[in-house]
Amino acid sequence: MEGFSYEIVKNPRIFKMNTLPAHSDHIAYRSDEELDKKETSLRKSLNGLWKFFYAKSYKYAITGFEKKEYSCDDWDDISVPAHIQMEGYDRPQYVNVEYPWDGREEIAPPELPERFNPVASYVKEFVLPKQWEGERIFISFQGVESAFALWLNGEFIGYSEDSFTPSEFELTPSIQKENKLAVQVFKWSSSSWLEDQDFFRFSGIFRDVYLYTIPRAHIYDIKIEPTLDDKLKKATLDVEMKFEGLPWQANYVLSYKGKPVLMGSVDTQKVKRFRVNFDNPFLWSAEKPNLYDLKIQLFDDKNKVMEVIQEKVGFRKFVLDGGIMKLNGKRIVFKGVNRHEFSCDTGRVVAKEDVEKDVWIMKQNNINGIRTSHYPNGEHLYRLCDEQGLYMIAENNMESHGLWERTVQRNFDRSQILPGDNEEYLPMMLDRVNSAYQKDKNHPSILIWSCGNESFGGSVIQRMADRFRELDPHRLVHYEGIFWDRRYPNSSDMESQMYTSVANIEKFLREHKEKPLICCEYAHAMGNSNGALFKYTDLSDREPRYQGGFIWDFVDQTIRKKNRYGEEFMAYGGDFLDRPSDYNFSANGIVDGQRRAYAKMQEVKFNYQNITATFRNDQDSLFMKVKNKHLFTWTSEYDCTVTIECEGELLRKIVCPVDVAPLGEVEVLLPLTLPKEAGEYTLNAYFTLKEDRAWARRGYEVAFGQGVFVVDGQKKKEEKKKKLTLIRGTYNVGIRGENFEVLFSYLQGGLVSYRYGGREMLE
Incomplete structure (x- = not known):
């Protein structure tokens, strides 16, 4: 395996070889038409079935498999992306703090387990797209756990660690019309001492793999910096581009909900960045995720579009101010x-x-x-x-x-x-x-x-x-x-x-x-x-x-x-x-x-809600106090409904518009009174979406408040007592009432059955 040695996997000083510089996660398109369809002809997915060989440690791994003449036809097939442990090789292992090899092999950093450290060898054959012939060709691995070596047509391409960020390589010098891609993945490397997260310990190619090509001029990295003045009224957008090749010109359009806000062009022969300013931007927050679209087109000297990208831009100001x-x-x-x-x-x-x-x-x-x-x-x-x-x-x-x-x-x-x-x-x-x-x-x-x-x-x-x-x-x-x-x-x-x-x-x-x-x-x-x-x-x-x-x-x-x-x-x-x-x-x-x-999600939803409603009864007048914890949203952006119930029975329901400013609170007099009849009454406030969102439909409840009031005295109509039947058995005691039965066990020491309407409620 020329250019690669297993010793590299053990060496914390070597964590990558021949990888391309890290860059932004944007997607490049050849044309506006491709952008509109969200389908780029500059990428080719390699996801799918690959040939696969599993070895429990490096000494059992096949040598020379990366050579083009080595046949892998009798190897297993495996899906990519996937963890090998979820495909029938090795086994899923969950540990929290302890290392997965603890007590199995006595090692210290940066040593690796040698008796058991699975090695997964992958092979993928592919044909270069005809329209890509003569172009520069690259490959992107979006995630491989925890280290891997790469060959193309028998030639060593490179090596990479860091399981959770992309690793990319140029394949151009080794590319042919018909190609054999070979990858060897090591479950643990010297960097695994720094990947001791509280999770299942997996390995393999677990995120997308794709080939890509680039035009003669290409934005390989873009840095977008939207900033605001202290009054949040003036926006500045700084954009810095890094190119492969040199385009003649870049045109840009910043738009909001399809309407252009500003546009311009940059002479990329002279500059690689531009700055624009405008007033009164729509601000981004979790409550109001306002986004602009920034589209950039690269042109050659004949005014032909070479590449198009589009990125979302959010203007927001996040600072540490006075310890807050x-x-x-x-x-x-x-x-x-x-x-x-x-x-x-x-x-x-x-x-x-x-x-x-x-x-x-x-x-x-x-x-x-x-x-x-x-x-x-x-x-x-x-x-x-x-x-x-x-x-x-x-x-x-x-x-x-x-x-x-x-x-x-x-x-x-x-x-x-x-x-x-x-x-x-x-x-x-x-x-x-x-x-x-x-x-x-x-x-x-x-x-x-x-x-x-x-x-x-x-x-x-x-x-x-x-x-x-x-x-x-x-x-x-x-x-x-x-x-x-x-x-x-x-x-x-x-x-x-x-x-x-x-x-x-x-x-x-x-x-x-x-x-x-x-x-x-x-x-x-x-x-x-x-x-x-x-x-x-x-x-x-x-x-x-x-x-x-x-x-x-x-x-x-x-x-x-x-x-x-x-x-x-x-x-x-x-x-x-x-x-x-x-x-x-x-x-x-x-x-x-x-x-x-789980049921505990109800606790989360209630305690995390941004609107609270509390009630009080003052001399037969009912008041609701609404507190708005939103930073940027008025409560009037939700529908509010108030109900009054007696022991679960709905008595009245009203629509109650409430207009409370962000971080404000208002108390309103309700057009409701408590009945004079004795009982436990609840006042309930429901705040619901006024319109559909991507994550929920109109009418979905986002906040809830409740007040409980007890009216003392005699009920108008005493409920007729329902007869209960007690059944004494040798080992069990049963109670039967209207539409229900319960069973207690002497042997088990408690309730073992509860049937309601003939249906067993305990599993």
Whole structure:
């Protein structure tokens, strides 16, 4: 294997070879017609069936398979993208803090397991499109876990690590009409010590793979910087382009909802950037995700279109002002969730439909933010967050929890911590920062870059934070690990903590007034949880420097499986005979693996809602106080309905228009009175959508309030007591009433059956 050695996989100083520079995630088209159809002739997907050979370690891997004359016809077929563990090779393994090889092989960084470290060899044959002959040809791997080497027609092309950002290579020197592409993927590499996230440990080519070509002049990177003046009235748009080849001219149009706002042209022979200004822009926020379209056309010297791109642009101002994070001049509160990329059928290979479903569920339940725990995600999520309105903490791929937790607990040598102060890992980590930034820099939904997760502290992380700031002065930087290592406080612009009680948050803020505080993880959602969420949301109402948090976490990491009887169930860690394992700790979601909401989602929706309604009865007059927590939305943008009920029976329903300004509150007199008859009465307020949204239809309830009032006295009509029948058995006691039966067991020590209307309600 000329040009490649297995020793590279073990060497933390070598994490890429011959890869192209990281760049923005835009899509290039040959023409306006292609742009309109969202179909580009500049790309060719290589997704589908590939030839595949599995080896449990490198010494069992086939050598020479990359050569063109080596036949792989008798190899297995495997789908790409996919994890090999979800395709019948190796097995899914879930561990949280501990490394997956812990107790199996005694190794230390940067050593790798040798007895068991699966190697996946892939082969894909393809024919070069005829219209691409003579053009420059490239390949993009959007995600490969955790390291891979690449050959084309027997020639070594390159090598790359970092599982969660794209790796791209030029193939032109080795391309032929008929081609053999060979890839060798290593489950663990030296960088795996820094990929110890709380998730199933998979490997393989798990995101899209595609070939692409470029015109004679091509925008390979575009940096879009929309900024606002302090009064939010004047907008400036700075655009910087990097080219392959040199176009004659670039024309641009900035439009809003299809109507041009401004347009112009740039002599790209002389300049590679342009700036435009205009007044009174529509601002972007999660509440009102206003987006402009920026279209750029490249022309040659004969005025022929060579390439067209179009990107979304959001104008918003996110700053740290007086120790408070503010968006467009208003104090922001994050009502967020942590989200792993996960599907119960395909692992971290997540279909666009599932990503969309996640975003719809979040919007339906008043969630306004995502932390991409704990790595860059596929591109579709960022585009949806831009378009539908979700704030993002975009997290870099870094976690070494298993190295430092034992250090804290057992007083190990802190020099073992990675990246810590270890200069050997600095280039790798700065490259990850750059890759994450370059890929996603143009997304307005990203407010904060995160250096990574649970990797203690150190000078390397401080330099990662500094690099983010050098690259992007318009966003803040987050890192929670300074809680454990206070030597480098500038690693984070905000204090970030996990699972801290409300009392301790208040105590910390009294004693430390330098930064705002968020809980990057809180309200752990495992099992029957989230009952105390209101304590945190109440705190964000009364403490300005507490600015919310992100629930751990959104979706259960569980996998659809069948038991020995062929019955389907959702499996968690340990169900695959994976050892070591952290078992059911993989299931912490507010939705299950099939994205069905748990009951605790009701707590989330209610406590995260942006409108509250409370009621009072004063001398037979009923009042409703409406508080609007929206930053930019009037309550009049929703329909409001109020009902009065007696012990569940609807007595009256009225439409009650309420017009409360953002962050305001109003009390209104209701045209209702409580009846004189004794009973428990509830007043209910429902705020619903006035029009369809992408994520819900008109009439969908976004906020709810209730007041309970008891009227004492004698009821007008006493209900006739229903007769109950007691049935005493030897081992059971039964009670039968109208339309129901219950059964208590002496042997089981409690209720074992409850039938209502003939239907068993207990399973």
